[in-house]
Amino acid sequence: MDIIKLLEQLSMQNGVSGFEKQLSEFIASEFRQHCDEVQVDHFYNVIGLKRGYSTNPKKIMITAHYDEIGLIVTSIDEQGFVKFSNIGGIDSKILMAQEVIVHGSEELFGIIGAKPPHLLDESQAGIAVKLEDMCIDLGMSVESVKAKISIGDTITFKAYPTELKNSLYSSKSLDNRSGVLTLIMILEQLKGINHRDDVYIIATVQEEVGLRGAEMVAYSTKPDLAIVIDVCYGDTPEVSEDEAFSLGKGVALGVGPNLHKGYTNKAKQLAEELGIGIHIDVNPASTGTEAWAVQISRTGIPTVLFSNPLRYMHTMVETLSIKDIKATARLSVELIKAGVIN
Amino acid sequence: MLDIIEKLTQAFGVSGNEANVRSIIQDEITDKVDEIKVDTLGNLIAIKKGKGNSFKKVMLVAHMDEIGVIATYIDKEGFIRFSNVGGVSPYCSLGQRVAFQNGTMGRIFYERKLESLKDLKLEKMYIDIGAVNKEEAEKIVSIGDTACFCGGFELQNGMVTSKALDDRIGCAILIDVINHFPETENEIYFVFTVQEELGLRGAKTAAFSILPDFALSIDTTDTGDTPECKAMEVKCGNGPAIKIIDKSIICHPEVRKGLQKAADTIGVRVQYEVLEYGGNDAGAIHTTAGGIPSGTLSVPTRYLHSSIETISLKDAEETASIVRELIKGSGLH
């Protein structure tokens, strides 16, 4: 498997939260190459099943969300500039002078503009530019804009995947397409392994707007153990090293009330035995990930969290290490192999 | 439809105290449905049975509750301090009349020594029921009693104004759909929910008990057609609004398509709604029990959460027509 190529494909695809239908087909077709069964539910959660050898198997569910943050058209002004709102958490400061694709009746390239700096009055100094003061320039007449897009169309960042030094990789939507890549790598590695339990590999929707896909699939899958794969903060200046982790050094293992102690310890022990690098990612309350929703589904689901450290989260230059993705996939596979569920 | 709108909006039904509204609806529809029940939380669920054996279960929702205030403290002079039930703006409350469930009237005003109205908060306001002291006040109002805003009903230039159009207009529309029920195989659940204004509470349990194939909520939405307001494309009188997104839900594409198709079939013009704040019952429903495709058809409403909520009667009538057309269909998938 060409990992870089697959990550590039995944990151370049578009699927803003709530608008994942198209991307679900791509992911389902990837899953189908490795799974015994793949289904896509009403909300476009993609659910792959890899059966275990046991006649009375337990269920392990591994989720990674595949939606991305984005923007949505709220109006079109009389000059043809497009006003927008956000879907998922976006820092308005990063949007200035960015390239976007508006998904109208066709895909339209656009630039995010705002009032130029010399026209800002004094009162604006020291205040970050607000979402409502920006607009998208499609380089078209108002008539053409109105003919091609309508209120509610989604907008994604234009992706420019870039390989940096030392196996670092930068692109949009690595939160959490890197998780989806991890899922596919797990599936591939499971091929050669005789595992006892049924493994449900699930790419979920609508995480960025409130962990909604995970809430649905946790209920419908009813697993005995859940592994959530997401991203966490990569080392960044001015951020404490307790909450942001070096890239390229391994998996960030979530600990805290949101996660199951026993299985987390088991994963930690496995990592140490096998020499897989780990960081301990301490979360005093919510992990802010799907683990928060999954843990309290039905009668409760033991949940562990593996994260890939990521710099510049929720931007068009999210940056992570390919090495970490490999480590996360490997640790997940080892946990499945261990047949830890009683 | 106008009579029932008036009757419903003028009734008392602050979140958690929806009994008056519920009984009006029960009187109106009991004879016209196949089954009717009130669940644990107080949701009213009425069913028109499906026919054959391949019908879809469709859940239609409107909430009965309205925002209001709740008495928290009565001082020596008999003035009542209060808190909000649901989203209540201090500015919209100022100088308003409120009515408790037992009919006691009150007037809301603010501490006069407040220098700037910018600092106006509900904590700085009180209800005056005309009692001379605490004892007299306590004879008619107890701590924990809720009161609704008073806002009379009027129809002018095709626009209806009243308190509590959010979401009695939705209730009125569902009643209208029952009154003029279309020919359909589908099993239709009319659900009049409680406590929407407190966080979509009633809808969650109702959805879990019904487990429909899909759900549609009928609610009000904000508009962007008044002077110097927050930018929004929805206008009062421009037709029902198919919701695309709010903070509680991204409406399911199939439900949106179904609504669009129904509107096109009967030739009703619709608008698209992107609401950057707020939520509605569909939000609680769609993540229930593994996921229920859900959507919302909104009646554009000016001055939401005030005593002068205003809609276009035509928008409401057309909303009912689209719902009727939608449930005729053989389902969404």
Next chain:
Amino acid sequence: MDSIQYNALEQHKEERNAIEILKQLTEISGVSGDEDRVQEYVCQLIKEYTDNIEIDSMGNIIAFKKGINSKFKVMLSAHMDEVGLIITGYKDKLLKFKSVGGIDERILLNKRVSVGDSKIPGVIGAKPIHLQKKAERTKPIGIDSMFIDIGAEDKKELERLVPRGTFVAFDSKMVEFGEGCIKAKALDDRVGCAILMDMIRYKFDFDLYCCFTVQEEVGLRGSAITTYRVEPDIAIVVEGTTCSDVAGVEEQFHTTKLKGGAALSFMDRTTVYDKELLDFIKNVAESNNIKYQLKKTVSGGNDSGRIQRSLEGVRVATISIPCRYIHSPVSVMSKEDFFSSRELVRAVLNEINNKGGVNYA
């Protein structure tokens, strides 16, 4: 194929070719003080059309096309440099930088950049929104809190790959989009360079000097010395200029309008333009049916200020191409404005040729 069709086809081919040259020009890194690669590219393409090419001590190109009677000298000027960044130091595994030329700091966040001669890819990062404190969220992020990330393991690797003083350009490929629009970095002023590269192909009665200048963005430095060398009678600056006809800007502040044609300046921060030369150009535009507009505000400035006040004073005009989001990696220009500006420069030169000078009547 009839001759009209043939001409249209030829014109189309020629225009595609011009756009292709503009694409290559804009994609070269050439921050002020580091224009070498632009200089090489320009020289290589114009060599065969010029009588002499001189490169001066700062790196300005002075390309000379001898006239038939050489009665007087016309100088065209466009600058090669672009705004960009320069590496000032290191912070752990990341690079610290300052801007070269006027850049609105707000646009730097999360942009892709190209570091140094070997074009090492990098991204500009900062603290993500989730980790910003509440008060930080509503404040702009200053350049001091942004860093360039090339994926280095440590400072040692950085020192080796990226010495302090390394120039950094935006990484932005040209894209054609919308209705006849172009997005690119460095349109200011590679678009002027492209027009000059076209003009040098023609022969006139007068001597034509095309100056491709350096360091305009850091204080109109290059043009200070080219004028002394050329001693022109007339100078025309060809520039990419601001275009603020965007949402939220009242119409009186629209410096220029996209698709409004070539922009002519009457005054800006550096120059009060020669009124007669301006009228001459306007007449040429009108009689040739070339779309033009007047630049409506007096903000901004360019090499013309330097040129006008060199020697005993030089008659100067500016013909500009409107660019939205100038000084950013995503400047936007309309092809239509580019071609009308080019046509106007050519028509002005032709008219000067025909009249034997600038007819001030």
